[in-house]
Amino acid sequence: MGLAGTGPSLVVGAAIIDNGRLLAAQRADPPELAGGWEFPGGKVEPGETEQDALVRECREELGVDVEVGTRIGADCPLHNGLVMRVWTAAIVHGEPEAREHSALRWLTEAELFDVPWLPADLPVVEAVREHLKET
Numbered sequence: 001m002g003l004a005g006t007g008p009s010l011v012v013g014a015a016i017i018d019n020g021r022l023l024a025a026q027r028a029d030p031p032e033l034a035g036g037w038e039f040p041g042g043k044v045e046p047g048e049t050e051q052d053a054l055v056r057e058c059r060e061e062l063g064v065d066v067e068v069g070t071r072i073g074a075d076c077p078l079h080n081g082l083v084m085r086v087w088t089a090a091i092v093h094g095e096p097e098a099r100e101h102s103a104l105r106w107l108t109e110a111e112l113f114d115v116p117w118l119p120a121d122l123p124v125v126e127a128v129r130e131h132l133k134e135t
């Protein structure tokens, strides 16, 4: 939770897009979220910008360097007082590997809803679909 007056804590997610496909990652934990698919990312730490947090999380979770693009979709209120904000991102170095997730998948526009996304993510995945159609 954020400190009083600073608003809800922010979770940032990376919509990593490459060659018309979106990278989806399957959560390994906690048990109530395990198996659900998400955008790689995590909580913004004190002193970090959202972009810093995305670059750090993509290194930690996937072992890749990303360049952060633009905001995509609306902020998503999460169950636990957190708010999630997703940004587009492009890999500038490395091949993603599942260091903290159970699995990774590159989804084409037609495959975007083939995985069980965490429920809060669905409106953002829809926004990614619109974005992929335009590219």
Ligand SMILES: Nc1nc2c([nH]c(=O)n2[C@H]2C[C@H](O)[C@@H](COP(=O)(O)OP(=O)(O)OP(=O)(O)O)O2)c(=O)[nH]1
Pocket: 011, 012, 013, 033, 037, 038, 039, 040, 041, 042, 043, 044, 078, 080, 082, 084, 118, 120, 121
């Ligand atoms: N990273 C990420 N988290 C999501 C998504 N959708 C969604 O509901 N969440 C929730 C799951 C968690 O409750 C929270 C993010 O927590 P996290 O565990 O990824 O964050 P973190 O890496 O900073 O973890 P920690 O240090 O607190 O353990 O947001 C999503 O697409 N990506």
